Amino acid sequence: MSVAQERAQRLAALPFERIGRPVSGGGGGFIAGMKEIAAHRELLGLLVRRELKQRYKDSALGFLWSLIRPLTMLLIYYVAIGQFLGAARGIPQFAIFVFAGLTLWGLYSEIITAGTTSIVSNAGLIKKVYLPREIFPLASVGSALFNFGVQMIVLVGATVVLGQFPLSWNLLYVPAATLIILIYGLALAILLSALNVYLRDVQYLVEVALLIFFWASPIVYSWSFVLEAAERSDLPWLGDVYIASPISTAILAFQKGIWAAGSQDVVMGTNEQTGEPIIAAAQPWPADLDLRLLLMGLIGILLLAIAQRVFSRLQGNFAQEI
Numbered sequence: 001m002s003v004a005q006e007r008a009q010r011l012a013a014l015p016f017e018r019i020g021r022p023v024s025g026g027g028g029g030f031i032a033g034m035k036e037i038a039a040h041r042e043l044l045g046l047l048v049r050r051e052l053k054q055r056y057k058d059s060a061l062g063f064l065w066s067l068i069r070p071l072t073m074l075l076i077y078y079v080a081i082g083q084f085l086g087a088a089r090g091i092p093q094f095a096i097f098v099f100a101g102l103t104l105w106g107l108y109s110e111i112i113t114a115g116t117t118s119i120v121s122n123a124g125l126i127k128k129v130y131l132p133r134e135i136f137p138l139a140s141v142g143s144a145l146f147n148f149g150v151q152m153i154v155l156v157g158a159t160v161v162l163g164q165f166p167l168s169w170n171l172l173y174v175p176a177a178t179l180i181i182l183i184y185g186l187a188l189a190i191l192l193s194a195l196n197v198y199l200r201d202v203q204y205l206v207e208v209a210l211l212i213f214f215w216a217s218p219i220v221y222s223w224s225f226v227l228e229a230a231e232r233s234d235l236p237w238l239g240d241v242y243i244a245s246p247i248s249t250a251i252l253a254f255q256k257g258i259w260a261a262g263s264q265d266v267v268m269g270t271n272e273q274t275g276e277p278i279i280a281a282a283q284p285w286p287a288d289l290d291l292r293l294l295l296m297g298l299i300g301i302l303l304l305a306i307a308q309r310v311f312s313r314l315q316g317n318f319a320q321e322i
Contacts, residue, residue, distance in 0.1 A: 036132045044135050048142035051114075055143070066147040067154060070106055074099050081220045091222055091283075093164055093261035096155070101219030103155055104254045107148040108181045108247060109210050114140035115189025116196050116203050123322040133315045134308065137189040141182065148178075155258065166260040173257030176293050180250040183300035191307040194314040197321050217248050218255070222262075224284050243286050246296040253293055256285055 037044070077098050082088035091097050118136035119126065126133065159165040196202040218226065230238035243249055255262060262283040286292065 037134055037138065040132055040135055043131065044138055044142065047135065047139035048146075051139055051143045052146060066150050070099070070102050070151050071154075073102055077102075077220045087221060090224075091262075093162065093259065096158060096162065096164060097222070097255060097259050097262065098220055099151075099155055099158065100255050100258045101217070101251050103148065103151045104177065104181055104251055105214060105217065105219055105247075106151065107144050107178070108185050109214075110144035110147060111141050111182075111185035111189050112192065112206060112210060114143065115185070116192040116206050118189070119193045119197050119318060120200070120322055126322065127319050133318060134190055134311060137186065137193045140189060141186055144185075145182075159258065159260070164260045166258055166263075168260070168263075170257050170260075170263060173253040173289075173293075176297075177250040177254035177257065180246055180253075180293060180296055180300060183297065183304055184246050184250075187300060187304040187307040190304070190311050194311045194318075197314070197318055213245075213247060216242075216245070217251050219251060222283055223252055223286070227284060243292070246300065249286070249289070249292050249296060252286060253289055256289065 074095065078088070078095055082091075082094045082098070088094035115137040118140050119133060122136050125131070156165070192202055192206060226242050227239055230236055230242075243252075263285075
């Protein structure tokens with residue numbers, strides 16, 4: 001008997017041991033998955049730091065690039081949309097308004113974009129060792145949160161410098177809206193990362209979808225613009241359909257929390273002919289915004305559980321497919 005045959009017999013005699021958690025029905029699989037991820041929290045931290053280092057490797061400016069891109073976008077939209085198209089004339093503190101939307105949208109789009117490709121880009125680790133595969137989309141969330149934190153510092157600093165820091169209970173909308181974005185972003189990142197293993201077109205479809213949803217969200221135009229468009233088109237239900245998107249609702253809540261000028265009448269200038277002040281009325285906000293956030297949060301948690309369930313079903317062949 002050859003050495004290879006003897007080795008094969010010894011391996012065959014060993015008891016079968018399952019690596020990783022079994023896929024179970026109901027909510028048990030979701031809870032078991034969360035426990036396993038919690039047990040690997042140190043590894044999750046290492047993956048987040050690795051992703052940040054790789055992104056800015058051999059870069060002279062390093063982490064400053066996480067700030068340069070949104071500031072460049074702010075300048076483009078402020079000039080193109082605010083000045084050339086005149087949006088800034090009807091929106092007080094237009095720069096804060098736009099940057100608030102860009103900051104929250106940047107968190108969402110980065111989670112989705114990086115999370116979708118997270119499994120494929122970590123093929124080497126997945127083929128060599130076992131670890132909960134959900135940890136890779138989660139690492140993308142950690143990286144996106146770092147960049148979001150940097151941009152939030154600039155945003156809050158701008159409100160302080162301009163004397164527009166929101167000293168009211170509306171400030172509580174900021175963490176609530178951020179939590180909604182994190183829940184939906186993570187749910188979609190987990191689901192899309194698994195689908196992208198089997199169909200690589202998913203990552204390109206995500207880029208197109210994010211572009212569409214950017215312009216379908218109140219980032220560079222206000223909610224009042226949507227209401228006016230619905231009235232002009234004689235489609236009053238258009239506003240309800242628009243606000244049904246959890247991303248639009250989260251962005252509006254975030255703006256209401258951080259954009260103080262949008263919740264009060266603001267003097268925009270003086271009429272050159274009459275000398276009277278030009279006053280921009282407080283911006284309208286969707287009715288029952290608190291209840292909408294609560295309902296969308298509950299729906300998002302359900303979506304997250306479903307996404308993790310689908311991920312668990314699909315992850316069995318990840319190593320073979322990538």
